[in-house]
Amino acid sequence: MSPALAIAFFFALTVFWSLLPFLPAWAESRRRRDAAPLRVVRRAEVDVRFFALRFREFLDQHLAGELAAAKADGRSREGRLEDGTAWLVAAADGPALLTAEESGERASQRLLLAAGDLTLPGEHSFLQEVHAVGALAGGPRNIYRAVLADGPVALGDESTTLRWLHTEDALAAGAGCALYGRVSAAASIRLGAGCRFERLHAPAIAFGEADAGAEANGDGAGGGRELAPRDLPGQVDFGAGRCLVEGDLEIEDEALIDFDLVVVGRLRLGRGARVNGSVKCRKDAELGHGVVIAGSLVGGRHLRLGAGCRTGGPVLAEGDVVLGAGCRVGGAGRPTTLSARRVTVSPGCTVHGTVWAHEGGRLLAADETGEEGHA
Amino acid sequence: MPDRRDYPRAYDRVLRWQLEQLRRRGWAGGLISPHRAMLTLRLRPRHIVAASLMALLLSGGWVLIMNRVSGLWLHVMEFWRGVIGLPGYMTMVHYPVGDYWHLAVPRLICGALPLTTERWWLGVGLAALLLVASFLLPRRHVPIAYMLRAAAVLQIWSQYFFAAWPNAFPYDITGYVEVMVIAGLFLIGLVPILLGLTYYVFDFSLVRRLAVTFLIMVHLTLLVPMLFLAHAWLIHHLGLLFMPFLFLIFGLPLEVLVFIAFYSWAMSWRGDLDRTAAWRSGRRLVAAAPERGAAPTGKEDTHG
Numbered sequence: 185m186s187p188a189l190a191i192a193f194f195f196a197l198t199v200f201w202s203l204l205p206f207l208p209a210w211a212e213s214r215r216r217r218d219a220a221p222l223r224v225v226r227r228a229e230v231d232v233r234f235f236a237l238r239f240r241e242f243l244d245q246h247l248a249g250e251l252a253a254a255k256a257d258g259r260s261r262e263g264r265l266e267d268g269t270a271w272l273v274a275a276a277d278g279p280a281l282l283t284a285e286e287s288g289e290r291a292s293q294r295l296l297l298a299a300g301d302l303t304l305p306g307e308h309s310f311l312q313e314v315h316a317v318g319a320l321a322g323g324p325r326n327i328y329r330a331v332l333a334d335g336p337v338a339l340g341d342e343s344t345t346l347r348w349l350h351t352e353d354a355l356a357a358g359a360g361c362a363l364y365g366r367v368s369a370a371a372s373i374r375l376g377a378g379c380r381f382e383r384l385h386a387p388a389i390a391f392g393e394a395d396a397g398a399e400a401n402g403d404g405a406g407g408g409r410e411l412a413p414r415d416l417p418g419q420v421d422f423g424a425g426r427c428l429v430e431g432d433l434e435i436e437d438e439a440l441i442d443f444d445l446v447v448v449g450r451l452r453l454g455r456g457a458r459v460n461g462s463v464k465c466r467k468d469a470e471l472g473h474g475v476v477i478a479g480s481l482v483g484g485r486h487l488r489l490g491a492g493c494r495t496g497g498p499v500l501a502e503g504d505v506v507l508g509a510g511c512r513v514g515g516a517g518r519p520t521t522l523s524a525r526r527v528t529v530s531p532g533c534t535v536h537g538t539v540w541a542h543e544g545g546r547l548l549a550a551d552e553t554g555e556e557g558h559a
Numbered sequence: 560m561p562d563r564r565d566y567p568r569a570y571d572r573v574l575r576w577q578l579e580q581l582r583r584r585g586w587a588g589g590l591i592s593p594h595r596a597m598l599t600l601r602l603r604p605r606h607i608v609a610a611s612l613m614a615l616l617l618s619g620g621w622v623l624i625m626n627r628v629s630g631l632w633l634h635v636m637e638f639w640r641g642v643i644g645l646p647g648y649m650t651m652v653h654y655p656v657g658d659y660w661h662l663a664v665p666r667l668i669c670g671a672l673p674l675t676t677e678r679w680w681l682g683v684g685l686a687a688l689l690l691v692a693s694f695l696l697p698r699r700h701v702p703i704a705y706m707l708r709a710a711a712v713l714q715i716w717s718q719y720f721f722a723a724w725p726n727a728f729p730y731d732i733t734g735y736v737e738v739m740v741i742a743g744l745f746l747i748g749l750v751p752i753l754l755g756l757t758y759y760v761f762d763f764s765l766v767r768r769l770a771v772t773f774l775i776m777v778h779l780t781l782l783v784p785m786l787f788l789a790h791a792w793l794i795h796h797l798g799l800l801f802m803p804f805l806f807l808i809f810g811l812p813l814e815v816l817v818f819i820a821f822y823s824w825a826m827s828w829r830g831d832l833d834r835t836a837a838w839r840s841g842r843r844l845v846a847a848a849p850e851r852g853a854a855p856t857g858k859e860d861t862h863g
Contacts, residue, residue: 187643187644190642190643190644191643191644191792194639194642194643194785194789195789197785198782198785198786198789201778201781201782201785202782202786202813202817204778205778205816205817205820205821205824206816206820208820208823208824208827209820209823209824212827218827311581327578327581329581344578346578346581346582347582362578364578364582365582
């Protein structure tokens with residue numbers, strides 16, 4: 185091998201070896217196999233009723249005729265779908281809905297559809313979808329895969345929904361229910377004590393009895409001293425109606441703040457304080473009794489709202505949210521969102537719009553509210 | 560299944576497990592995977608302990624074989640030095656570290672040819688070439704254009720320095736190659752530590768963690784002697800004028816880029832996040848269950 189060739193070979197080998205690790209990146213830049221955004225079915229993400237609407241479309245395509253016929257002639261019908269799933273269209277409500285085998289096993293693998301109202305016995309599992317054209321009432325300790333009803337729905341105590349539930353009317357869940365997946369109602373949702381939930385949506389979601397937190401309703405909030413930006417310790421910037429505060433901040437009781445507040449550290453709003461704007465806090469935030477925030481409340485970590493607090497806008501937290509008794513989020517005709525990793529709610533709270541507890545939420549029983557109810 | 564009235568706790572435990580299974584079942588019995596955008600990874604103390612142990616063990620292992628690698632590099636560099644006709648010779652130097660250990664480093668004894676007017680103008684030509692090329696690149700390659708301009712500015716400063724103080728440059732080929740070889744040895748030893756902080760903490764399997772670690776370490780082990788012997792050849796023939804350029808553009812930064820390139824590739828490998836125990840058990844159930852045998856009828860979407 186000539187010296188020039190040897191040198192060329194050596195340098196070619198070195199360059200090749202140096203560039204070899206960049207081959208996957210170069211290939212990806214050419215092929216762009218992972219460059220597309222993640223596929224998101226927009227309706228699925230935006231509309232909490234997505235699964236219910238899809239199921240209704242399915243019914244319209246496959247079983248609408250059977251439902252109409254059952255309603256017209258008053259006779260129940262049975263059959264199987266293309267995939268072999270058994271279905272029952274019940275013309276009239278009654279105990280004969282389930283077969284002897286289903287009653288014995290306390291489980292039904294059939295798609296249950298009712299042309300009118302539907303009453304289901306307790307301690308049964310309904311492992312296919314349940315649909316009622318009228319009202320639906322379930323006994324205690326039932327397990328539902330999914331429920332769609334045009335009338336009001338009443339779930340017995342300690343019932344469980346596995347995937348979704350939607351009603352075009354109101355939903356009342358008994359004590360100790362576990363509502364997994366999406367639960368939505370066109371009118372309202374009321375949860376009994378000790379209920380667990382993940383994603384709720386209704387114009388009004390009532391947690392427990394409405395009068396549980398009636399003693400503190402935030403009506404007199406902000407009746408004390410009005411605070412200007414210069415009154416806030418650690419204030420570093422004020423502009424466009426927003427005040428940025430470096431470090432922790434504690435606001436005195438009944439103070440009135442007439443601007444948006446951004447706090448880099450922890451925040452504590454004293455009893456009866458009022459903020460006529462939005463509040464954002466990068467660390468934990470704690471609101472005393474009867475605090476009113478006209479706009480949104482956003483927390484980088486945990487948010488703890490005392491009894492009777494109100495927010496006009498969304499409540500969003502990267503960590504957990506604890507609502508004391510009688511809190512209200514949003515308002516009638518002004519739906520909003522409460523979203524957090526975990527949500528713990530005391531009885532008497534109302535949220536207008538959506539509640540999304542990413543890792544689960546819980547409505548405390550009356551005997552558990554000692555701390556949260558009076559935070 | 561136990562009866563609730565007789566065994567309430569056992570009943571609840573079994574029921575909870577069964578409900579967890581059912582919650583993730585589609586209407587046709589298939590598994591409903593959560594959307595990729597919704598998956599989150601929680602760093603637990605055992606992950607940190609495992610990542611730390613693995614990083615320390617692998618880095619410790621490298622320290623144990625470092626002198627053997629130096630011996631290998633000595634032979635590799637000596638072989639290629641002969642092939643490319645670089646004058647000089649290779650030797651091994653030992654630096655004591657404490658009382659019981661020493662660091663062996665291959666040393667290349669070699670000088671650079673003196674700076675001449677032709678070589679100086681060659682440097683000017685290189686800088687001009689880089690500058691012109693940076694302006695000819697299409698707009699989508701702006702990052703590369705800026706890199707070329709930075710390299711050109713570096714070479715222009717080098718030209719100025721050697722024009723103003725031609726004999727003041729304090730470095731030589733022998734010292735340069737030796738320092739770069741030592742840096743290479745330590746960089747390779749740091750690879751498991753860096754991966755421990757940035758890769759082992761993620762949800763990749765043990766095999767993948769080991770694979771990316773050995774890929775980077777083996778690649779750099781083979782690259783370092785060849786790369787700096789190539790530098791030595793270029794500096795010997797073109798002069799010390801080009802040493803800053805090679806050091807700052809094709810020296811340690813290139814080795815770091817090699818690490819980043821492998822790292823980004825390894826990060827694109829599929830992790831275990833969507834294969835937690837619950838999902839795995841679900842898949843086994845699906846595999847065991849008989850198929851219903853019909854096409855989906857579209858009752859429900861595949862993610863919730």
